[in-house]
Amino acid sequence: MTFLERNFLDIRNLDLMARGDSWPHRLDPRVKVLTTMIFIITVVSMDKYSISQLIPFAVFPVSLLAASGLPPGYFLKKILLVSPFALMVGLFNPLLDQTILLHIGSLGISGGWISLVSIMLRFTLTVGAALILIGITSFNGICLALEKFRVPKVFVVQLLFLYRYIFVLLDEASRMSRARSLRSLDIKGPGIKTFGSMAGNLLLRATGRAERIHLAMLCRGFDGNIHTMNSSSLYLKDILFLLGWTVVFYLLRTYNFPELIGNGVLNFT
Amino acid sequence: MSHHIVKADTLCYSYPATDCGIHNISFSITHGESVALVGENGAGKSTLLHHLNGFLQPDSGSVSIGDYPITQKNLKAVRRSVGMVFQDPDDQLFMPTVLDDVCFGPLNLGLAPDSAKNAALHALERVGAAHLVDRPPYRLSGGEKRSVAIATVLAMSPDVLIMDEPSSNLDPRARQRLIKLLMSFKHTKIIATHDLDMAVDLCERTIVLHKGKITADGATLDIFQNDTLMNESGLIKPLRMQGCSICGQDPERAESP
Structure with missing residues (x-):
C-alpha cells in the first residue's frame, strides 16, 4: 500500500466509528455541529500567549471520547499526521518574537516559543474536536446538519x-x-x-x-x-448538551482556572 | 396504449468529428420481450442504449417509447418508464446510504417520504438486498452493488429495463443469482452484453450490431448457430454451444442427458 492509500482510505474508519451507539452518537447532528463550532471559535479567540487557560478546554474532546468509546490512539495519530501544517504556521515565531516573557530558573523563555506552543495546543484541540465530531456524527450527518442550518x-x-x-x-x-x-x-x-x-x-x-x-x-x-x-428532531437532551457546553466554554474563556487554582493553593499555604 | 413498446425507426447518430456511431437502426420490441443486444467492442451498443432514454438525440430517425417519439418535452415521462442499469454500479450509487440511493428516484417522482421508503424497501427485498439498507455504497461487494443498482431502478417501477453489461465483473455465483433474478422480472428487457451464455438463458430474441449497423435480428439460438454470421460480426459462439475442448465432444452430436 502506498502512503496515500494507507492514510486516506483510513478516513473510512471514521465513518465506521460513527455507526456506534453511545449517547454522543445519538445526539442530534445539528447540536453536535453547533457545539463543536462554538468550541472551535472559543479556543481560537484566546489570547496569543495563552497556554494555561487553553489546557482545561481539553475537557470537551476528552469527555466526548470517553463517553463514545472511540479509540483515542486513532485520533492522536491523525492529529500527528497533519501537525506539520500547524508547525509551519508557528515555526518562525521564536525567531521573530524574542521578548522574554517567562523565566524558569535562569532560562528565559521568549514570547515566540510561548505562542508556538499555544498554536500547537489550539491546533490539537480544534482538529481533535473536528475529527471526533465526524467520528460520532458521520460525514453525512454533518452534511445533513449543514443543510438544516440553511447552508x-x-x-x-x-x-x-x-x-x-x-x-x-x-x-x-x-x-x-x-x-x-x-x-x-x-x-x-x-x-x-x-x-x-x-x-x-x-x-x-x-x-x-x-x-x-x-x-x-x-x-x-x-x-x-x-x-x-x-x-431528525431535537430532544431535551440535545438542548441540554448545547447549553451545558456553551456555559462551560464561557466559563473557561472568562476565568483562567489553572491560575485560580494555583493562587488558591498559594494563598492557602 | 402501452409504455412497454420500444421502437427505433431508421436511427442515425455519429459522434462529432468521427465516423463512428450508429447507422440506420430500426427495430420494434414489444411488451414483455427480452432482447439481447450483442456485438464486439465499439459496435455501438452503448450508443444505441443512450438513445433509448434520451441521453443522446439522434441525428435522424426517431425512437419511440410506447406510442410517442422521445422529445425534450416528454423526457421526464420517458425516463420514468425506462429504467437504466449502468455498467459500473459506482456511477449509479451516489448517495450516502443504500436506502437514500434507492429512495432517490421515487422521491424525485414526487412520492411522499413514507411511500418512497416503502417502494425502496420493496425493491431491495425483490433483489435480495434488504439487509444492506443502512450500508454506505462503498462498503458493498461487486455483486451487492449490482443488486442495489438494479433495486434503484426497480423502485421507480419502470415498464422497460435497459441494462448495460449486467454480468460484467461478477463472480460465477453472483452471475448465476443475477440471471435468476432477471428471469423473474416480467418487464420488457433490453440487455447489452458480451456474455452470450447469459443471453441464451435470458433472451429469446437477439439483435446483433456490427460497426454501427444491425447485421441480424431474430431468435437467439438461430443467430448463435449461424457460424458465418457470428464470424462476420466478430462474435464467438456461447461456450455451451461450442464443442468441449477437453473431452472432444461435439455438442450437436452429443445426446442430451
Whole structure:
C-alpha cells in the first residue's frame, strides 16, 4: 500500500466509528455541529500567549471520547499526521518574537516559543474536536446538519459527492501509480513528464465519471434537488448538551482556572 | 396504449468529428420481450442504449417509447418508464446510504417520504438486498452493488429495463443469482452484453450490431448457430454451444442427458 492509500482510505474508519451507539452518537447532528463550532471559535479567540487557560478546554474532546468509546490512539495519530501544517504556521515565531516573557530558573523563555506552543495546543484541540465530531456524527450527518442550518444546497451536495467519490478517485489514482511503479522498476518516483500525463489522465477519468453519474441521476428524475430520508428532531437532551457546553466554554474563556487554582493553593499555604 | 413498446425507426447518430456511431437502426420490441443486444467492442451498443432514454438525440430517425417519439418535452415521462442499469454500479450509487440511493428516484417522482421508503424497501427485498439498507455504497461487494443498482431502478417501477453489461465483473455465483433474478422480472428487457451464455438463458430474441449497423435480428439460438454470421460480426459462439475442448465432444452430436 502506498502512503496515500494507507492514510486516506483510513478516513473510512471514521465513518465506521460513527455507526456506534453511545449517547454522543445519538445526539442530534445539528447540536453536535453547533457545539463543536462554538468550541472551535472559543479556543481560537484566546489570547496569543495563552497556554494555561487553553489546557482545561481539553475537557470537551476528552469527555466526548470517553463517553463514545472511540479509540483515542486513532485520533492522536491523525492529529500527528497533519501537525506539520500547524508547525509551519508557528515555526518562525521564536525567531521573530524574542521578548522574554517567562523565566524558569535562569532560562528565559521568549514570547515566540510561548505562542508556538499555544498554536500547537489550539491546533490539537480544534482538529481533535473536528475529527471526533465526524467520528460520532458521520460525514453525512454533518452534511445533513449543514443543510438544516440553511447552508446553500449546492455546497452541501458538493460535500456529499466529494465524500462519496474521493475514495473512488483515490482508488483510481493508486491503481494508476501502482501500474506505473510496476513498470518503472528501479526508478524511484514518477518523473515530471509521467506525473503530468498521469494527472491529466486522472482528470479525464474523473470528468468521464462525473458525466456518467450525472446521466444516472437524470435517469432517475434528478431535477436539481437532492432529497434525503433522514428526519431528525431535537430532544431535551440535545438542548441540554448545547447549553451545558456553551456555559462551560464561557466559563473557561472568562476565568483562567489553572491560575485560580494555583493562587488558591498559594494563598492557602 | 402501452409504455412497454420500444421502437427505433431508421436511427442515425455519429459522434462529432468521427465516423463512428450508429447507422440506420430500426427495430420494434414489444411488451414483455427480452432482447439481447450483442456485438464486439465499439459496435455501438452503448450508443444505441443512450438513445433509448434520451441521453443522446439522434441525428435522424426517431425512437419511440410506447406510442410517442422521445422529445425534450416528454423526457421526464420517458425516463420514468425506462429504467437504466449502468455498467459500473459506482456511477449509479451516489448517495450516502443504500436506502437514500434507492429512495432517490421515487422521491424525485414526487412520492411522499413514507411511500418512497416503502417502494425502496420493496425493491431491495425483490433483489435480495434488504439487509444492506443502512450500508454506505462503498462498503458493498461487486455483486451487492449490482443488486442495489438494479433495486434503484426497480423502485421507480419502470415498464422497460435497459441494462448495460449486467454480468460484467461478477463472480460465477453472483452471475448465476443475477440471471435468476432477471428471469423473474416480467418487464420488457433490453440487455447489452458480451456474455452470450447469459443471453441464451435470458433472451429469446437477439439483435446483433456490427460497426454501427444491425447485421441480424431474430431468435437467439438461430443467430448463435449461424457460424458465418457470428464470424462476420466478430462474435464467438456461447461456450455451451461450442464443442468441449477437453473431452472432444461435439455438442450437436452429443445426446442430451
